[in-house]
Amino acid sequence: MSKVSIILPAYNVEQFIGECLISLVNQTFKDIEIIIVNDGSNDSTLKIIENWRGKDNRIEVINTHNYGAGSARNRGLRFAKSEYVIFIDPDDSCEETMIEELYSAIIKHDVDIAICNYYEVKEKGRIKMVVGGPYNKKILNKDEKNVLFNVNPTPWNKLFRRKLLIENNIKFPVDFRREDLFVISCSLMMANSIVCIEKPLYNYRVLRPGSATQANAKTLTDVLEILKLIKEYAISNNIYNYWFEEIEMISLKYGIMWYKISLNNCSFKNIRKYRYDYINFFRSNFNHFKSNKYYIEQNGSVSVQRKILDNFLFTKVGPYFIYLIYKLKKEIKRKKDL
Template sequence: MRNKVSVIIPVYNAEKYLEECILSLLNQTLHACEFIFVNDGSSDNSRFLIERYKKKDGRIKLINQENQGVSAARNAGLRVASGEYVGFVDADDYVKRDMYQTLYAAAERHGCDVVISNFESELEGSKVITSYSFPSDELLDRDYIVQTIMPYLLKTDDLNAVWNKIYRTDMLVEHQIVFPVSMALGEDGMFNMLLYGYASTMIYVKYTGYHYREVEGSATRNIKDKDYFGKAIEVYRLSPPPIYTEMLQSVSVHQLKSTRLIKSLVSYIYVYFKPSKDMSFMKRYSYVRKMISSSQVREALPLYWDEMQGSLGRYERFVISMVKARSTIGLYCAVTYSRLRNS
């Protein structure tokens, strides 16, 4: 009998949280799953931990490869996935017992290509649930995907993740949808763009089963070594898949990408003006000054303002005014005030 869900877990030096991840998968109420762990050249005890649980439960598969990055690891898992649907989990995260039962039940009920759910993030002890305004428990057709989801992916980042979704495997195979191996950040977003370019139907379930843990040294926390803004510029410059230009007007695509860039800029300003032991204040200050002076930001600002001015609060309006004025000190004062106010 075919597995209902194949769950792919890329693993690189994740032994600190890996056991919790493994147990959360083995305890799923949906038993007809396979769990494909791709050990991407770990130098810690991750491989041995997976092998120990593999001996206890035949649903675990293990692929060992030299370190090639998360995209190559996920693609290796996709090549052997046998389930009707595919899901993804990061090795330092965990899922609720009914995660895949809930998502698969929605997929089976409606026969859709994609199921989206909420997720919970944990950062420095605080937990936040990311949810969406899409109609819930309702089959959303191709028109909705083209008119709402595809622009949404261009405009914002919060739908990028692959681990709060399941995807119909046959659709991935038919359209040869894989993760881009040349991107250091943003590979999830490009995967979803490719997928929604072809998806016919989707479901959004208002359910929170995925727990995302942002750990020290992760791609989204390591400000010393990760050039966040440089990656945001790469995404801004990157042309979306050809099917996007067929479905959406080029002017609309540019405006949506501009909105995304400035949203990213605002979040990075907050990150870089937060006290950090990894980078001196002057280096962080200089980085922010470089960001707000970039030609891409100057180009995107008017389009962002046209799109977003009616929905911005006082804080956001002030930050944008400081970006327009290229006032780094004004931005530092705004972030400091916001952090003190929320502490």
């Protein structure tokens, strides 16, 4: 039995999957299994995967219909045999010591999750991104509850103890975008402890065409549904009161972020629906969020411009005004690029 299972969902990534697999098979930590879930690709992705399977017997391939990344990850998790698992995206790559350093940290500190910093990879180069600390130290969640909204809500820079996910029935929602937010939030709430590594060990490719990162007309609706699922999960596991302010802060942070992204990408006719969904979500779930201790603390450090913009999102005309500002900025940029 391998010590670490690497789960890789793959759908139409012929341009990137080779680079990703090179970074995985060349890991300095050799005791791994690489589970590739081909999610109904109709390009040459499967051919490339099968070629790699012929070269490395640590690679297993599961073929499915196109049910989405969440379903593919769930299937890979069911198939995994190792004590520890990590979910990698097929258009990204890992530094060659990534698994070794995460595994060493999770064993040394006897924690449920090990997290590393990462690089954002863009056309002009890569930028180091920080997930926060303290580094190389066992962090008990009950002592550092703000990790719930400070840690990036993505699975690819995190090594999990598999039983944390299995025993607590933490799965990727399959009907929504941004399903990562649910899994990371719930696993952090249910984990006893985590450890963070300061070294950036993952290369995250930003906004490739067709990637799940890009917003479409459905994204904000899905984010709000995911936030509801996080609340429901906490209630069903009798931890909601304990984590209430942190769950509220997650909802504020990602609700506002994806509301802005959606306004930047939506059509004019969708603004009214987005505004209704957004305001109704907070009225129904977190009607007194302005008294949240984290919100008060954060609000003291943000600019006046940011405060006005965030409050403007709750007004009738605000979303329309912000939408027009985004369109104007895009038009100015388009003319500059001509």
